[in-house]
Amino acid sequence: QINLSWTDNSTDETGFKITKNNSLINTTDANVTSYSNTSLTCGTTYNYSVQATNASDDSTAITSSATTVACPIEIPNAPSVTHKLTVEKIGNGTITSDYGINCGNDCEQDFADQAEVNLIATPDTDWLFTGWTGDCDTEGLVRLHKDKTCIATFESTVQPVDIIPVDNADTPIDTTDNNPINIPITDVPITDVIDNTTDNSTDIPTDTTDSVDNSNELEIDGNGDGILDSEQIYVITIPDAITGKYLTLESHIGCPIKIASAHIEEEQAFESEDYSFPQGIIYYELQCKKANITMYFHGMSRFRMKPVYKKFGSLIPGDLSTLSWYTLPNVIFNIETVNGKPVATAKFTLIDGELGDNTGVDGRIVDPGGIGFK
Numbered sequence: 001q002i003n004l005s006w007t008d009n010s011t012d013e014t015g016f017k018i019t020k021n022n023s024l025i026n027t028t029d030a031n032v033t034s035y036s037n038t039s040l041t042c043g044t045t046y047n048y049s050v051q052a053t054n055a056s057d058d059s060t061a062i063t064s065s066a067t068t069v070a071c072p073i074e075i076p077n078a079p080s081v082t083h084k085l086t087v088e089k090i091g092n093g094t095i096t097s098d099y100g101i102n103c104g105n106d107c108e109q110d111f112a113d114q115a116e117v118n119l120i121a122t123p124d125t126d127w128l129f130t131g132w133t134g135d136c137d138t139e140g141l142v143r144l145h146k147d148k149t150c151i152a153t154f155e156s157t158v159q160p161v162d163i164i165p166v167d168n169a170d171t172p173i174d175t176t177d178n179n180p181i182n183i184p185i186t187d188v189p190i191t192d193v194i195d196n197t198t199d200n201s202t203d204i205p206t207d208t209t210d211s212v213d214n215s216n217e218l219e220i221d222g223n224g225d226g227i228l229d230s231e232q233i234y235v236i237t238i239p240d241a242i243t244g245k246y247l248t249l250e251s252h253i254g255c256p257i258k259i260a261s262a263h264i265e266e267e268q269a270f271e272s273e274d275y276s277f278p279q280g281i282i283y284y285e286l287q288c289k290k291a292n293i294t295m296y297f298h299g300m301s302r303f304r305m306k307p308v309y310k311k312f313g314s315l316i317p318g319d320l321s322t323l324s325w326y327t328l329p330n331v332i333f334n335i336e337t338v339n340g341k342p343v344a345t346a347k348f349t350l351i352d353g354e355l356g357d358n359t360g361v362d363g364r365i366v367d368p369g370g371i372g373f374k
Contacts, residue, residue, distance in 0.1 A: 002066045005034040006050050010059060013052035019061075021047050042071035081113040083144040088134070090254055090288055091154030092124040111144045119150055127154045130253065153254045155233070222248030222296055224338035236260045237296075240279040245299030247282050255288035263368070268312040272325040275310055275372035283368040289352040291365050296336075300344035300371070307333050309346050311369035317353050318360025328356055328369060346371060 004018065008031055016028045018035055026035060040046065044067065051061040087095045087103045096102050097117050100109030111117060119140035121129045132140050135148035142148055220229050222237030229235045229248070233256040237248040241262040249260055263281045265271055279299045309331040315322040332347040353361035358368065 001036055001038045001040060002046060002048075002068060003034065003036050004048055004050065004064070004066075006062060008033050008052075010052040012054055013059075014054045015052075017049075017051050017053050017058065017061075019049045027053065040068045042068050044068050082110040083113060083115075084108060084110050084147045085117055085142065085144060086147075086149045087119065088149060088151045089154065090151065091156065092127045093129060093152065093154040094122045094124070095150075095152050096120050096122070113145060115144045117142050117144065119152070121152045121154070123154050126156060126158050128157050129153070130155050133254075155254070155256060220246070221339060222246055222298070223250045223294070224336075233257060236284075238262050238282070240282070240299065242278065242280040243299050245279060246296070247279060248296035248298065249282065249284055250294040250296070251286055251288070251291050255286050255291045257284060258287050258364070259283070259285040268325075268368075272310060272312070272372065274374055275308070275325075277310070277370045277372050279370060281312070281368055281370045284366075286350075286365040286367075287363075288365065289363060291350045293348055293350060293367075295346045295371075296338060297344040297346070297371055298338075298341075301342040302335060303333065303344065305373050307344070307346070307371050307373060309333075309348065309369055310372035311356065311367065313356075313358040313366075313368060315355070317355070317357045333371075344371065 006016070013030050015030055016032060016035075017024060018026045018028070018037075020037065025037065028035060035050075037046070037048075045065055046068070047063065047065050049061040049063045052059040085101065085108070087101055087107045089095065089103065089107075094102070094104050095107070096104075097109075097119050099117075100106065100111070101117070101119065119132075119136060119142065121132070121140065123129045130153045132138055132150060132152060134151040136142035136150040140150070140152075142150055220237045221227065222229050223235050225235070227235075229237045234251045234253065235248065236257050237246050238260055239245065239262060240247050241264045247262060249257060251257055261283050263283055265277050265281060267281070279297050282295070309328045310325055311328050312325050313323065314320060315324055315326060328348060330348060334345050334347070335342050336345050337343070348356070350356040350365045350367055352363060352365055353359075356365075356367060358366040
């Protein structure tokens with residue numbers, strides 16, 4: 001809107017003519033001295049003229065220019081902020097939420113900033129939900145102010161030990177090429193089902209019972225935690241393939257042991273020329289993506305020389321063309337007291353699809369290896 005005003009110097013006018021940009025827009029009554037022009041465009045300059053008029057003539061026009069106020073700056077609506085919630089599972093079960101998550105099938109969903117999502121874990125038959133880890137609380141509640149990941153862990157309530165027979169082929173151990181024998185851990189002593197048969201050039205007996213220190217295999221507590229190994233799915237003890245002394249494998253909650261078997265170096269595609277393995281090689285498979293492992297070598301009570309943990313596997317996990325012997329880094333060796341006796345231990349961490357896991361990213365960790373001395 002532009003407001004015009006002028007001085008009335010006439011005595012005989014009948015009104016005033018007002019033009020805008022040379023077009024007549026209004027004629028006022030006599031003695032009027034102002035006019036408001038509305039419905040204009042913002043930020044635009046207009047040229048006005050005002051002249052008195054009567055029946056016989058018009059006065060000389062008075063001209064002026066005026067500009068309307070600047071147009072307001074339009075600020076677009078800010079884009080809505082969302083964050084991605086990712087749900088991961090260890091074991092068998094389903095994760096749902098009130099909206100969006102059904103994992104199962106849909107394990108990722110975008111939510112508005114600061115949204116609270118309540119996740120519900122339902123185990124499959126013969127599985128038990130044991131808890132949440134990651135970015136949610138212990139009840140499965142998570143608030144989204146950034147991208148977050150929640151991990152649900154399910155554990156099997158019926159856990160067999162799968163023992164893989166060792167063939168005489170001069171090839172690395174591969175679980176996909178064998179037919180595992182599923183034997184419940186509480187039914188049969190482990191030494192009764194472990195087959196330590198080696199290739200034809202090595203005479204290792206398949207029955208190691210006579211060389212094992214403890215004659216009652218069901219009464220083994222190989223890691224000294226006060227719980228029999230046969231009552232756990234995170235600890236297993238087997239006789240080695242060289243001396244019959246015990247090897248104990250210990251993982252942790254959320255990382256059950258699926259397979260464990262003892263072997264000798266010669267069973268691999270080729271031998272490690274520079275290293276010997278006093279208690280041979282232990283092969284195992286873990287049902288988790290990250291594992292903190294402790295190995296107990298009951299046949300070793302001290303280290304007479306510097307130990308290394310040697311593995312035979314793929315330098316690039318899953319790529320069989322990179323099979324080789326290599327030293328696993330970041331292994332901590334120690335002598336610990338287990339059930340009153342000194343026992344050599346090796347502690348390390350393995351991650352699915354990274355060095356130390358023989359297979360690619362597949363939700364499990366496959367690891368053949370053992371303590372070696374040069």
